[in-house]
Amino acid sequence: MGKIQCAIIGSGNIGTDLMIKVMRTSQHLAMGAMVGIDPASDGLARATRLGVPATHEGVEGLRALPNYGEIRIVFDATSAAAHLRNNEILQRDGKKVIDLTPAAIGPFTIPVINGEANLDAPNVNMVTCGGQATIPIVHAVRRASQRVVWGEIVASIASKSAGPGTRANIDEFTETTSRAICALGGAEKGKAVIVLNPAEPPLIMRDTVFTLSQGGEPQSIERSILDMVAQVQSYVPGYRLKQKPQFEVIGDNAPLRIPGVGYASGLKTTVFLEVEGAAHYLPAYAGNLDIMTSAALVTADRWAVRQLEREAA
Numbered sequence: 001m002g003k004i005q006c007a008i009i010g011s012g013n014i015g016t017d018l019m020i021k022v023m024r025t026s027q028h029l030a031m032g033a034m035v036g037i038d039p040a041s042d043g044l045a046r047a048t049r050l051g052v053p054a055t056h057e058g059v060e061g062l063r064a065l066p067n068y069g070e071i072r073i074v075f076d077a078t079s080a081a082a083h084l085r086n087n088e089i090l091q092r093d094g095k096k097v098i099d100l101t102p103a104a105i106g107p108f109t110i111p112v113i114n115g116e117a118n119l120d121a122p123n124v125n126m127v128t129c130g131g132q133a134t135i136p137i138v139h140a141v142r143r144a145s146q147r148v149v150w151g152e153i154v155a156s157i158a159s160k161s162a163g164p165g166t167r168a169n170i171d172e173f174t175e176t177t178s179r180a181i182c183a184l185g186g187a188e189k190g191k192a193v194i195v196l197n198p199a200e201p202p203l204i205m206r207d208t209v210f211t212l213s214q215g216g217e218p219q220s221i222e223r224s225i226l227d228m229v230a231q232v233q234s235y236v237p238g239y240r241l242k243q244k245p246q247f248e249v250i251g252d253n254a255p256l257r258i259p260g261v262g263y264a265s266g267l268k269t270t271v272f273l274e275v276e277g278a279a280h281y282l283p284a285y286a287g288n289l290d291i292m293t294s295a296a297l298v299t300a301d302r303w304a305v306r307q308l309e310r311e312a313a
Contacts, residue, residue, distance in 0.1 A: 003030040004304045005070045007062055009086055010077030011036030011043030011054075012163040014100055017281035018075055018293040019047060024280065026297060028304035032071040035062045059086045063093070072307075073300055076101060079165045080172040087123055096303060097123040098296050101165070102172035108180045111298045112136050112231040119303045127184075129288035130155030130194055130207065131177040132295045133239070137209045137271050138185030140228035146215025149264045150256075151187030153177065153209050156195040158202035161286035170194065187211065189260050205287035206242075207273040212256060214266040218247040221269060235298045236291045238276030238284070246270040 006022065006029045008015045015034070022029050034047035039056035047054040055061030062068060073096040076083050083103040090097050099106060106123030109115065110132055118124045126132065134153035142148045155177075166173075174192045181190025197203050213221070222245050232239045248268040250256055255263040275287030282289055 002308060003028055004072050004307065005030050005032035005067065006073045006075065006300065007033035007035060007071045008075045008077060009035040009059060009062065010075075010100075010165060011038070011041040011047070012077065012165050013161060013282060013286070014163070014165065014289055014292060015075070015077035016043035016046060017286075017289045018077060018100075018296060019043070019050075019052065020280040021278075021293055021297050023050065026301055028301050028308065029073070029297075032067055033062055033065055035059065059089050063089070072096060073098065073303065075296060075300070077165065079168045081168075091122055098300050099123055099125045100292060100296050102128055102169050102176035104176050104179070108184050109299055110135055110180075110184055111235065111295050112228065113139050113184050115299060115302065119299070119306055124299060126292060126296050126299070127180045128173050128177045129157070129205075129292040130173065130192060131180050132291045133205070133207045133273060133275050133287075134209045135177075135180055135185045136228045136232055137225060137273070138181055138187055138190075138211055140224040141211045141213050141216070141221055141269055142186030144216045144221045144224040145213035145267075148185070148187040148211050148213045149261060149266060150189050150212040150258045151181045151185050151210070152191045152193075153181065153207060154193045154195065155288070156197050156203070156206045157288040158205070158285045159196045159198040160202045161205075161282055161288055162196050167196075189258060191259075202283070202285045204285045205275040205277075205291075207275065209269075209271040209273070211269045212250065212258065212264060212266050213269065216267060218267065221245070221247075221267070225271060235294045236275065238274075238278065238287055238290060240274055240276075242272040242274050
């Protein structure tokens with residue numbers, strides 16, 4: 001089985017990490033181009049050293065490359081605002097687009113929840129790094145319960161791992177992740193918080209998930225969570241629980257006040273996660289890069305396999 005050429009738009013931290021992953025680990029994709037807007041960016045310099053065609057002229061520079069016609073899939077690792085224009089151009093040219101920004105034009109996609117469902121969509125959205133790490137846990141609680149009234153996540157990442165694109169997307173991060181907590185996690189209401197931790201030395205990515213559910217038992221919820229963690233580890237080996245899930249019964253005599261819901265009782269579940277990166281580009285503390293780029297690569301590889309099999313049939 002051959003390989004399909006891909007391009008990456010965005011030569012910052014996420015794009016550069018993804019480029020290295022494609023070159024080192026992908027069985028079905030080959031790097032066709034690295035695209036940026038800063039001619040002095042490290043990502044473009046690395047691409048050139050690795051023999052990958054590179055341009056600092058954005059999507060128009062990509063379209064001008066001699067091999068553009070052979071590139072069939074494009075990862076966009078820029079910003080939500082830039083993705084709107086990039087996607088419009090790429091769709092006109094018939095490219096498959098994997099969106100690593102919070103623009104959320106295409107359907108939300110998390111490999112362990114709905115990885116196969118959206119493969120044929122022209123644009124798929126990878127939610128956010130915090131969403132990739134935490135929404136599988138919300139989903140795990142939901143599938144072991146009758147109802148998840150509330151889902152809340154707090155993603156803490158090292159400030160050094162957040163490049164200009166990530167910082168430009170803070171508002172979109174909270175909005176997109178909150179929506180996906182409901183759409184994919186199954187919670188009726190959701191909230192997302194991101195913390196850029198300036199500590200030195202940089203701290204590894206940490207995530208906290210809170211849910212309030214009804215109609216489920218702690219034992220079955222814990223089994224569901226452990227199973228989900230194992231599934232995520234299949235493509236992000238550094239994904240792990242920091243301790244066993246914590247449970248607290250919220251009785252009708254002391255219900256919680258849920259924004260947009262009112263007072264509710266049930267079972268409160270708290271899950272503490274850690275995501276250690278594979279250190280393909282930034283050091284291992286940047287688990288936020290690793291889980292985002294790994295999820296995008298898994299999705300793209302699955303699409304590539306489907307295309308290659310269809311063409312071989």
